[in-house]
Amino acid sequence: MRTSPLSRVVGRSLLMRLVAPGLALLALLATATAGLQWRAMERDNVRLAKTLAAFVSAYLDNAYGSLEVFARRLPDTQGAASGEALGELLLFSPTMRRLLWIDAAGMVAETAPPGQAGADFPLQFDRLRGERLMLSRPLPSPVDGRLCVYIGVRGPKGTILAGELDLGGLAQQLPSMAGMPDARVMACDAYGNLIVHPESRQVAEQANIGDTPLFLAAKAGRHRVVYAQGGRLWLGTAGKAEPGDWQVLLAVPVWELVAPALYPTGLLFVFMAGAFVLTSGLLRKELRERVEEPLARFAASLPKSVDETEGSAPFAELSVFEGAFDEMAKALVKNERLFRSSFEQAAVGMGHAAPDGAWLRVNDRLCGLAGRGRAELLAGSLDGLADGEDREALRAGMATALAGGAATFAREASVIRPDGLALRCALTVNLVRDEAGEPEYFLCVGEDVTDRCRAGEALRQSLEDKELLLREVHHRVKNNLQVISSLFFLQAEVTNNAEAREVLLESRARVASMALVHEGLYRTGDFGRIELSDYVSRLTHQLESSIGGRDGVRFLLCLEPSHLSIEKAAPLGLLLNELLTNAIKHAYAPGEAGEVRVCLSRTPEGFRVMVADGGPGLPEGFAVEACQTLGMQLVANLTRQLRGMLVAENQGGATFTLTFPV
Structure with missing residues (x-):
């Protein structure tokens, strides 16, 4: 006798009523998760x-604010400003590359660094609210070809104090602030002219988006x-920067x-x-062993009639069914x-609730969480x-x-709870439906x-407090160093x-190089390290403005982006200050224009820094260790202190190469 294919019937029923809805539920869960x-x-x-x-916006507002303070302090009684005063003010505004005093006729009266005096300056590009232009x-x-924008504020008697605002820092800071390696961070003015773009070539070519x-x-x-671009879908978001109606655009695949x-x-x-398929197979096996095969054995034991057809089973054989169903009941x-x-x-609170929310069944753990007895x-x-x-919110989720x-x-x-104790509980609610799809219970x-x-809250608050304290420490150190630098300058003036x-001015430059380290830590919020290329760029700009601007000595930079700990950034800044100051003072005669190359790169062992000029070079037998000047001793x-090695040689001028480990 052939056995009944009961396991296959049950298997198909499981597939339609359990496996298929379960997989569909998982697909809906995936869709909902992706949507969330x-x-x-x-x-x-x-x-x-x-x-x-x-x-x-803060970057622009700070720049305008500096110009407004300068404009109130600069003019004399005739409404003019001296180039020396502009140069001094330029030292206190590291984001400005140049300062220009424009008279009422639109002519450039004074500049710092010197140059372009007497030229006609166009003033008709765009005017902002109030006195900011x-x-x-x-x-x-x-x-030097770095990206900039000219901004200005009105002075007395129709004059304008204009500044060449360095925008290069934004191109480095905005992507790092975003912290998303796959994102494209862009910034442009109100007309689509690029300021920041992942492809630096487009910024250099002044592309328009x-x-x-x-x-x-x-x-x-x-x-x-x-939107679609380059064969990919992008999510683009935008923020508007005031003043100037500039746009900051963020695109993520x-x-x-x-x-x-x-x-x-x-x-x-x-x-x-896989679990559904495995459960279905095991259940089919259990049905075959406990129901199908006993029924088959019972059918095979039934007596045959005279005409060889199956007859009725004796009542004693009904015990086979009884045993089978007894096993199923157990x-x-x-x-x-x-x-x-x-x-x-x-270990967690569990309960079943009717579709209207009334409790059907609860365990002791849930009663303990609610602070109530089971009956209550x-x-x-x-x-x-x-x-x-x-x-x-619970009612809305249930609805x-x-x-x-x-x-x-x-x-x-x-x-x-009734005893007044307030708890935070993570509640997960799932609606269970019957075979017909009707709600059965929660x-x-x-x-x-x-x-x-x-x-978690205590840890977050502790981290915020420590971060605020570190930021305040670096801010105060920077301010104190700037005060010391100003005192050196004032003493030098008298x-x-x-x-x-x-000597006083050199000491001032040394203190300013250390102040730049703490300013970088305060600006970025990363209190363990600074962005080295940005620091070197700001240091050379500061020296070029204060010392190198005379006679047209300028720096050529070749800097590889990298980070350095504060323990090594401070001595490296002092060392670079000495080498750059030495190159400005000794490589070129007064009145002679020239260039000083500064290169920064990573090596397998650490960092390599090179300072080279085009001057007459070092004297024969020169050795840093044997030199008795304060600068070379430093x-x-x-x-x-850096555990590094310094090589001084002549290569078309004096060249100092410093290598040191990280």
């Missing part, structure tokens, strides 16, 4: 774009847009946003699908006992666990699930996370002895 990830990333990217725009679009500086979808959306007042949510969900999908009782034991002894808790409802707005929305939702809720799982929330004056001592 997308909305969260949209909000985060919009917030990040606005934060970057606020940084650009935007005098040009972003363009390369005539000094005024016709791109992201810029057009930002001009229309939309903070986010999805859509796949990079959604992929982090899809990967774990896909793995869960595969795992659950298995069901065992499974029910196992479920009840797991439910009651679970069963008299209430699921949403009664939470308090205030969390209660309304959404009943209406066909997400069947599972989770939320941290505030629970106020499964609620609650866990006390009060201690975890308090610990000193008649030329040699003493030069260079030798600082080299030893």
Whole structure:
């Protein structure tokens, strides 16, 4: 006799009623997770774009504020400003490359560094609110080709104090502030002229992005847009920088946003699908061994009639069915006992609630979380666990699930117990439906996370306090060093002895080099290291403005972006200050223009720094260790402090090469 294919029938039923809905639920979960990830990333990217725009606004506002302070202090009674006064003010504004005093006729009266006096300066590019003027679009500086923009403020008698604002720092700071390696950070003025772009060539060529979808959306007042470019989909967000109506644009590939949510969900999908298939196979095996095969053996034992057809079974044979069903009943009782034991002894609070929210079953752990007895808790409802707005959120989530929305939702809720104790509980609620798809009950799982929330909040507050303290320390150190630098300068101004004056100014430059280290730490918020190329660029600009600007001596920089700890940045800054000052003073005669090359690169062992000039070179037999001047003694001592090696040689001029480990 052929056995009945009961296992296959049950298998098909499981596939239609259990496996298929389970896989569909996982697919819906993946879709919902991706949607939540997308909305969260949209909000985060919009917030990040606005934060970057606020940084650009502060950058411009600080520059305008400096010019306004300078404009009030500079003019004499005739409404003019001296080039020496402009030069002194330039020292206190590291973001300005040049300062220009423009008379009422639009002519350049004075500049610092000197040059272009008497030239006609155009003033018709764009005018901003109040007394602040935007005098040009972003363009390369005539000094060294770095990206800059001319801004100005009105002075007395129709004059204008203009400044050449260095925009190169924005190109380095905005991407690092974004902290997203796959993102494209761009900035442009109100007409689409590029200021910051991942492709530096486009900035150098003064490209315009005024016709791109992201810029057009930002001009229309939309903070986010999805667009296709280069065969990829991008999520673009924008922030507006005041003053000047500049735009900060952030573009992130859509796949990079959604992929982090899809990967774990896909793995869960595969795992659950395998679990469903394995469970189905085991259940079919159990049915075959416990039901199908006993029935087959019973049918085979039935007596045959005379005409060889199957006859009725004797009543004694009915015990076979009784035994089979008895085994099935025992298995069901065992499974029910196992479920009840797991439910009651679970380490987290668990409960079943009817579709209207009334409790059907709760365990002791949930009663402990609510601070109520079992009977008292069963008299209430699921949403009664939470308090205030969390209660309304639970009701909204349950209504959404009943209406066909997400069947599972989770939320941290505030629970106020009758004894007055307030807890934070993580509640996960899942709507279970019957075979017909009708709501059957809610499964609620609650866990006390009060201690975890308090610990997290305490840790966050502690980190914020320490960060604020470190920022204030570096700010105060920077301010104190700047005060010392100003005292050196003031003392030099009232000193008649030329040699003493030069010594005071050199000491001032040394103190200023140390102040730059703490200023960089304060600006970036990274208190353990500084961006070395930005520091060297600012140091050379400061020296070029204060000392090298005379006679046209200027620096050529070749800097590889890298970071250095504060312990080594301070001695390196002093050492570079000595080498650069030495090159400016001794490489070229007074009145002779020249260049000083500064190169910075990484090596497998650490860093390599080179300072070279085009002067007459070093005297024969020159050795840094044997030199008795204070500057060279400082260079030798600082080299030893860095555990580095300094090589001095002649290569078309004096060349100093410093290598030191990280």
